[in-house]
Amino acid sequence: MDYEIDPVRAEVSFAPSFVHRLHFTDDVLGADQGVLADVLEPSGDRPARVQFWLDDHVARAQPELRHRLRAFTAAHAGRITLAGNVQVVEGGEAVKNDIHILERMLKVFNAAGLDRRSYVVVVGGGAVLDAVGFAAAIAHRGLRLVRLPTTTLAQGDSGVGVKNAVNLFGKKNWLGSFAVPWAVINDTALLATLPDRDFVCGFSEAVKVALLKDPGMFAELCASATRIRQRDLTAALPAIRASAEWHRRHITRGGDPFEAREARPLDFGHWSAHRLEAMTDFQVRHGEAVAIGVALDTVYSSLALGLPTEVADRVLRCLTDLGLPLGHPALRDGTALFEGLEEFRQHLGGRLTLTMLRGVGDPVDVHEVDEALMRQALRRLEQLDPAAWTRPVGSPAEYRPATESEAGEPGLSRH
Secondary structure, eight states, X not given: OOOOOOSSOOOOOOOOOOXXXXXXXXXXXXXXXXXXXXXXXXXXXXXXXXXXXXXXXXXXXXXXXXXXXXXXXXXXXXXXXEOSSOEEEOOTTHHHHOHHHHHHHHHHHHHTTOOTTSXXXXXXXXXXXXXXXXXXXXXXXXXXEEEEEOSHHHHHTGGGSSEXXXXXXXXXXXXXXXXXXXXXXXXXXXXXXXOHHHHHHXXXXXXXXXXXXXXXXXXXXXXXXXXXXXXXXXXXXHHHHHXXXXXXXXXXXXXXXXXXXXXXXXXXXXXXXHHHHHHTTTOSOXXXXXXXXXXXXXXXXXXXXXXXXXXXXXXXXXHHHTTOOSOOGGGGOHHHHHHHHHHHHHHHOSSOXXXXXXETTEEEEESOOOHHHHHHHHHHHHHHOGGGGTSOSSOOOOOOOOOHHHHHSSSOOOO
């Protein structure tokens, strides 16, 4: 039978099928290395070709990590073959700010002869995952990407997502793509050398997703905030896992994983966060900027949308108990900050759409901002945390060096 074309219906909807693999381990290169080995599926009768990319901050803090990656490959020689040396790349936002680093990644992929059945395994913080992930997404229209996030922020949020990007034109994530990772492995041992400043940063995203999705999770975060700040993993790990699971649920069941609609509900607080990062030349960590952005939009929601004042106060107290800032001197330049609204609109397209709150678990989309009320919200934050408005948050933090036992033995300290 000939295929008949309907002359009226010119549009045909279709939905591709994806699999999102998310694993939680204690020591992925030690006792739990079978988890990583299992996701690296061979291609037919050929072993999986794997190339490792490592965040230089993590490489310096855990000098034996490169050896452990090579030892892992050797232990599974029948199933896995190493495609070139372990590659080390600049850590932090620097990796996203230099387009030539992206070109270098692509050259390395090409020199190693990677193809669409090859694996790029990236070990690092969110910025490194973003940059290496973007390179993998555009090489051959997509190499298989396995993420091993090494920060609380990446394990609870960005590492679980389907976005990859680098910065361009002084704008956050201007050049990027959507691509579902082949697998994500959240490993406890990889958090051991994270600086205290960066350890608490990840929980601003946990607060954000709890405010949008789960009142019970928010209550638990408020109750355990001080313990999380002290790096008590019995409090921190459940919060990271809950945040990761909510992000995955939103991606896989929310109906808009590639943000084709006008709203980005999981970006509550992010319009000002992205702008603040750029305004401070990325000296403010993403997690710190998100904490400030969440605080700002929470207070604005209480002024403009009826969010109960006691709820707003509880959010600010939770962020403070976690050790996160409520401001920065750069925010005094309101004109520069409000340019972030247009940048945010452009990033998604269409009309401006921001997610605000009427209550915990009760988000609402708005399409305009009352600048006078937003400035009032800024003044409120300055009153609550004046120190953060007179000095930059934190100081450059180095990764904690691994102890002698951590450097060479499986199973890093849980603190």
